Amino acid sequence: MVTVREYFGNITNAVRTTYKGMKITLKYWVKEPSITVEYPDRIGGLRSEDLVSERFRGYLKVETSKCTGCLLCMRVCPIDCILIEVNRRDDRRYLDRFDIDQAKCMYCGLCVEECPSAAILFSKKYEGACYDMKELCVSHVSSPVPAARPAKKEAPE
Ligand code: SF4
Ligand code: SF4
The missing domain is CATH 1.20.5 (Single alpha-helices involved in coiled-coils or other helix-helix interfaces)
Known part of the structure; x- marks a missing residue:
């Protein structure tokens, strides 16, 4: 009581x-x-993506015009989240597929370090909320893209 x-x-x-x-x-x-912060609105003229640090590891982006289709990034990925298909037609190699499953990616950066042409890089994009995990599998090639020719190594003097 x-x-x-x-x-x-x-x-x-x-x-x-x-x-x-x-x-x-x-x-x-x-x-x-x-x-x-009224996320995800702009803050003082900046986008939320502009507020992350320079070395932030967001979604991977691929500059297909630089990609030689060497498949090094796909082979080095420890959890198989990169899927590339390269086919030869009319004496040229084409990137027919370049998918990255961002749902699986652990942002280790091995693919970025391994790429000899700096064609795969981290972006600052981090917003990935969706209702279906399949939407996080990003296709970087919508139609076949001719693979870049590897830069010739300069002969030692
Ligand atoms: S960052 Fe790591 S886990 Fe993600 S795709 Fe590249 S190698 Fe694979
Ligand atoms: S992104 Fe880089 S490592 Fe991957 S296939 Fe293209 S050139 Fe090779």
């Missing part, structure tokens, strides 16, 4: 904690500038 002393103690406690909370709320409402 609650004593009279405890009863009034609880009331005093409720008033004191409410006052404390409201004091902080009023301070931020009236005096301090807003510190919350």
Whole structure:
């Protein structure tokens, strides 16, 4: 059973904690500038992607015009999230498929380091919310792209 002393103690406690909370709320409402971010809206003219650091590892992007179709990135990926198909037609090699499954990717960067033509890079894109995991498998080739010719190595002097 609650004593009279405890009863009034609880009331005093409720008033004191409410006052404390409201004091902080009023301070931020009236005096301090807003510190919350209305994600994903722009903040001061910047996009949320512009706020991440220079070396941020977001979704992978592929510059297909630089890609030679050497398949090194696909082979080095430890969890097989890259799938490339290269076929030869009319004496030229074509990239028929270049898919990266961002749902599986662990952003280790091995593919980026291994690529001799800097054709696969990290972007700053990180928003990937979707209802179906299959949507995270990004296709970087919508129609066949001629593979770039590998740069010739300069002969040692
Ligand atoms: S970052 Fe790592 S896990 Fe992701 S595709 Fe490249 S090698 Fe595979
Ligand atoms: S992205 Fe780079 S490593 Fe991958 S197939 Fe193209 S050139 Fe080779």
